[in-house]
Amino acid sequence: MQGAWRLVPLLVLGLAWSLQMGPVLPEPLILIQENFDLSRFMGKWYELAVISTCPHFMQRKRGNPVIVALEMQHVASESNFTTTATSFRNGTCKQKSTGYDLTNTPGRFFYYIxxxxxxxxxxxxxxxxxxxxxxxxxxIEQPSGNKTTTVKLYSRAINVTAAVLDSFKTLVRQHGMSDDAVIMNQNEVCSRSR
Known part of the structure; x- marks a missing residue:
């Protein structure tokens, strides 16, 4: 019984410390490509299919479901990489670059919109x-805190096999979305991005 009284101050200190630290939220359980190789991932991709829980994104994408050409470039000494997206909108080719920050987890990146x-x-x-x-x-949008899940399928060519598309739809369902809502981008690639 005397030993239990010695533990009480330690438990109180531990509880006080944990309350000061704030709640610890678990990271989502997400499977990432095993043995991810950033250098092999770089280069040209095409965004062929997409789905999102964001209704505004889906409405905008349905209105202009064109294939987006992506060029990913990384300098070995840098802790980020750049993706330049080229798409055909309103009769012209548009380009936009986004910087992705690398993390300690290979295959996981952060960026800001x-x-x-x-x-x-x-x-x-x-x-x-x-x-x-x-x-x-x-x-997560700020300050609203709105959370969105988006799943995208990239390809090195402007098409993929039926097996790859089936695997993509399985991934979509695993994240609680209907594969019937997947937007298949159309073959309107800017001539300078081919």
Whole structure:
């Protein structure tokens, strides 16, 4: 019984310390490409399919479901990489560059969308580097706190096999979305991005 009284001050100190630290939220359980190789992931990709829990994004994408050409570049000494997206909108080719910060977890990146004041946590869920990549994007808009899940299918060519598309739809369902709502981008690639 005397030993139990010695533990009480330690438990009180531990509780006080944990309350000062704030709640610890678990990270989402997300499977990332095993043995991810950033250098093999760099280069040219095409965004062929997309789905999101954000109704505004889906409405905008349905209105202009064109294939987006992506050029990813990384300088080995840097802790980030740049993606330049080229798409055909309103009769012209438009380009936009985004900087992705690398993390300690290979295949996981962070970036910020100024327009929506959103922090985005991006994961390469699966890739074979030469044919396709499946991306999971989790974002939180500030100050509203709105959370969005987006799943994208990238390809090195402007098409993918039926098996890859089936795997992508399985991933979509695993994240609580209907594969019937997936937007398949159309073949309107800017001539300078081919």
């Amino acid at each position: 100024e327009r929506f004041r959103a922090d985005v946590d991006a994961f390469v869920v699966h890739t074979n580097y030469d044919e396709y990549a499946m991306m999971l994007l989790l974002s």
